[in-house]
Amino acid sequence: MSRIGKKPIAIPKGVAVKLAGGAVEVQGPKGTLRQAYPAGIDFELADGRLTARLSTAGPGLARFHGLARSLVANAVAGVVEGFKKELDIVGVGYRAELKGKQVVFALGYSHAAVFDIPAGIDITIDKQTHITVSGVDRQLVGQVAANIRSLRKPDPYKQKGIRYTGEVLKKKAGKTGAK
Numbered sequence: 651m652s653r654i655g656k657k658p659i660a661i662p663k664g665v666a667v668k669l670a671g672g673a674v675e676v677q678g679p680k681g682t683l684r685q686a687y688p689a690g691i692d693f694e695l696a697d698g699r700l701t702a703r704l705s706t707a708g709p710g711l712a713r714f715h716g717l718a719r720s721l722v723a724n725a726v727a728g729v730v731e732g733f734k735k736e737l738d739i740v741g742v743g744y745r746a747e748l749k750g751k752q753v754v755f756a757l758g759y760s761h762a763a764v765f766d767i768p769a770g771i772d773i774t775i776d777k778q779t780h781i782t783v784s785g786v787d788r789q790l791v792g793q794v795a796a797n798i799r800s801l802r803k804p805d806p807y808k809q810k811g812i813r814y815t816g817e818v819l820k821k822k823a824g825k826t827g828a829k
Contacts, residue, residue, distance in 0.1 A: 655715030658699040659723045662730050667700060669693055674700070674722050678729030681770070681786040685725040687718040700726075724788045734784035735795035741810035744802070745778035753781075757802040757812070765798060780815075 661667055668675040673686045674693055687693070687702075690711045694701050702719040704711060727733075739746060739757075747754045753773055755763040767773055771785045771794050781798065785791045795814070804811035806822040813819065 652712065652716035652719075655702050655719045657719065658701045659719065659726055661695075661698050661700060661726065665726060665730060667695055667726075669695060674725065676722075676725045676729050678726075680729050680732050683725040683729055683786055685721050687721065688714045691715060691718045693718075693722065728786040728788055732784055732786050733788045733791045734782055735791055736815035737781040737783070737795060737798060737812055738815050739779040739781070739812050740804070741802075741808075744810065744812075746775050746781055747778065748773065748775050753798075755801055758810075763801050765801065768794060781812075 662678075665676060665678040668677075672689065673684050675682065675684045688711075690704065690706050690708055691714060692703050692705045694703060700722065702715060702722070704715055739755075741758060743756060744758060745756050747756075751767050753765045753767065753775070755765065757763055768790065770787060770790060771783060773794075774782045774784075776782070783791055783795045783798070785794075799812045799814065802811045804813045804817070804819050806819060807824055809819055809821060
């Protein structure tokens with residue numbers, strides 16, 4: 651049995667939880683999420699708490715117990731508070747601009763990189779070099795932030811590119827060259 655899987659999930663006020671075949675639907679002030687979970691795991695709703703239980707004992711099922719509980723807990727946290735990731739653009743002339751449902755990046759290439767914002771994600775840009783990705787789905791927020799970062803990964807030599815706020819890069823020394 652998983653220690654994380656045994657923990658109950660507290661359901662805050664203003665959040666409605668519906669258990670439907672193989673999925674938990676969570677509705678809160680920020681939106682609605684539907685989170686599927688593996689077969690063989692059941693959720694019980696009692697006293698404002700949601701608990702994950704193994705319905706059958708199988709050799710490979712116990713490993714999904716904690717995963718299912720974490721996915722549903724993230725869904726509850728997402729509809730209440732939401733999730734966000736922050737990125738910084740570092741480099742001379744590197745910048746981002748919001749145009750409707752697209753973000754246009756100038757990242758030192760010969761052309762502008764255009765990124766389409768998916769549904770359920772909000773992107774704000776401060777000072778053209780600080781990007782905040784926010785939404786209710788933790789997985790989608792992280793994936794969008796990773797996709798934006800992959801447009802121009804941080805360079806280990808000159809430290810230029812798109813990086814997560816607070817990310818520490820290890821600087822490499824360049825060629826020493828003949829003297």
